[in-house]
Amino acid sequence: MGDALRTDLYEMTMLAAYHREGIADRRSVCEVFVRRLPRRRGFLLVAGVEPVLRALESFRLNDDEIDFLASLPELEAAFLQPSLRRFLKGLRFEGDVWAMPEGTIALAGEPLLRVEAPLAQAQVIETVLLSILGHATTIASKAARVVLAAGDAAVVEFGARRAHPEAAIDAARAAWIAGCAGTSNLEAARRWGLPVFGTASHMFTMVHRTELDAFRSYVDTFPTTSTLLVDTYDTIEGAANAIRAGGPGLAGVRLDSGDLGALAVDVRTMLDQAGMATTKIVASGDLDEDSIARLRARGAPIDVYGVGTRLTASTDAPTLGVVYKLAAIDRGGRMEPTAKFSRDKVMWPGPKQVHRRLGDDGRIAWDELALADEPVPGGTQALLVPVMRGGRRVSAAEPLGAARERAASSLRSVPPELLRRVPPGEHPAGPRPSPRLLALLEEVHDRVVH
């Protein structure tokens, strides 16, 4: 079974109407953007582009799926026209796509991705495109905050159990792009080729008669890679048991509760006194960028942060308001820019591009939202690049490592005011419009609003 039904019914009803009207092939341009960022996000880190391209490449409805559609009372009427079935059976995505590459920093209101395709194709991919890109960008944007807060310490994505199993696998991918050192999720590690990390659980300790028995069993099995969880009963006693069981070759100890900062200092001292300077301290337990920043401000000697729920599910901002809007459509052979004019939802008309200028400090000086056919001003970078032409990728799938490197470098370009915690209600400015875009808005406004 393919993925083409991972969509809202209305995409199919609209398709049926376009087909019936004879406008299914009309050239159209749609763009994905986030109108306003969540409260505590000053920027987005784009992720999910590759999975979107995979979904577009493989889009097709098989006979079973078309039978299912024809069986729905809501679609029955449309299937009275037998050509709809043929049309759906032959439907592929054959459009052009421009996107900000994964690992790019985006601001509010900037198109993350632009589709130019026959109307029916541009329409039918809406739901799955928003779903994939929205989820991945949500998690990457959160993970970036956590990674930045951790500084030189490593962050490992630990949240498989607190998200839907498939969402967790894709979250680990997004977290890796954002700079996490790896994941605990085996399927994510296998599917995306990520480094995988693991320790042990409290259950492992409780299964054994004593904590020391548990640690000895674990170290016997993994003589050089054991990280022992030391807080099941008493963290300091646990650390002493870990030192006894693990000896100088112990890879790490994990603290999962209590005052992690104070415990890390004490446990570090114990390890150093035992000649175990290379044994790492891993901390976990409902961590996020704030608690990690506080621990680092206190100088807690923590080498690795295991971050689960709050990263893998981005609990403080679990979704982004990603939208997909018509920017232009062919009317009588001419691409006509479109826009919507509601009070709080101004939408810039026409196919757009973002020009970014970095300052001498390597930070974003400004972004300009321009029309896609405007020349790129000298010294700026056009953020949307062609990724698909006629339904085929412009180049081979980008290795995940390249996206991760791009993220690392673009995170260094984020201005400090967008990095810091954004207070409730205050939303950082998006890009400024280009003069031509401003002029076009007025023109479209005069045409549409009477």
Next chain:
Amino acid sequence: MGDALRTDLYEMTMLAAYHREGIADRRSVCEVFVRRLPRRRGFLLVAGVEPVLRALESFRLNDDEIDFLASLPELEAAFLQPSLRRFLKGLRFEGDVWAMPEGTIALAGEPLLRVEAPLAQAQVIETVLLSILGHATTIASKAARVVLAAGDAAVVEFGARRAHPEAAIDAARAAWIAGCAGTSNLEAARRWGLPVFGTASHMFTMVHRTELDAFRSYVDTFPTTSTLLVDTYDTIEGAANAIRAGGPGLAGVRLDSGDLGALAVDVRTMLDQAGMATTKIVASGDLDEDSIARLRARGAPIDVYGVGTRLTASTDAPTLGVVYKLAAIDRGGRMEPTAKFSRDKVMWPGPKQVHRRLGDDGRIAWDELALADEPVPGGTQALLVPVMRGGRRVSAAEPLGAARERAASSLRSVPPELLRRVPPGEHPAGPRPSPRLLALLEEVHDRVVH
């Protein structure tokens, strides 16, 4: 590729240690529960049990997966013991499972599911079990609040685009159990046999030269099932266009912005004056239980609420702290109850059961947390029922409709104080412990804490 790698690395490292130690087959009991409910949840609505059973039934590691595990630096040492490969290859879930059936109301601290199985089996299923049950119960519990707020009006799950594609499909299932009237998600409708709903988007209107053109195209395609989105330009003009295009047979109009309560009143009047009393009003646009309750308190004549993001992603409480804890383990032929004693994390020892007493009003009078082998007091119901014996289902998969009916009836049993919005910081009490459970806690405490 199977699902057995949808888990944390540490489940596999612990397994390797159990195997090496020769305790992989030791009988053990684990329980799933939520220690504290999120701020605005007075109860949980259990969902996800059937998908969990499916995952347990199909659990197996194939050669590729075992090769992958053996290739990991973290597991290499364990695979020096060649019998580990044989052990993993033969690993199935052959345990017994008790669960609260889907659609049951659960309180904080109550076991939702209990596993009794050989240690390695009980251990290795932890992550995927928590992931599936946690996600489904999170969404069902949120959807129940929305459905209760909507009263006689229907709620349709509209959030496919604001969740990971696979999470959205399972969210639609959970929402249906909780009482939603259907979903917009085609794959969810197909996979779970749910009613599917759809209207049209703003893009559909914008594609056409005028709103009236758009509506006529849609109604021509779907003469008896059209619901027209009327707020692209001006809602009142839009409603007038819908009346013109749709005539008396129009199924519905959808309002997606503005003062939904006031607009619904005006549009209802327009429809009634046009002799379109059967045309329904659908409202959508960042709705949740609070905004729906306010609309209903104002008497807004809305027939159907389309609820997306806030339901499908449960944005106010996007995860539950589901945990999986060892309750007992065989030591020398006797099942020994286990517990953990940290300050804020008391865990009741032993395999447990929940006894529920309904009052004369049909509402929950009290829940008692008891040991699984205690007799069920007269007039109470034991909430955990056997669902799997020796790795096989006790009975055929329950039809989804049965879970939905159970949910409808159990939602009527929720006491008003658990239904209302729970203020921040206040957490409703869970069940009271049975006298035997209290005595056992002291006994285990004396044994474990010296």
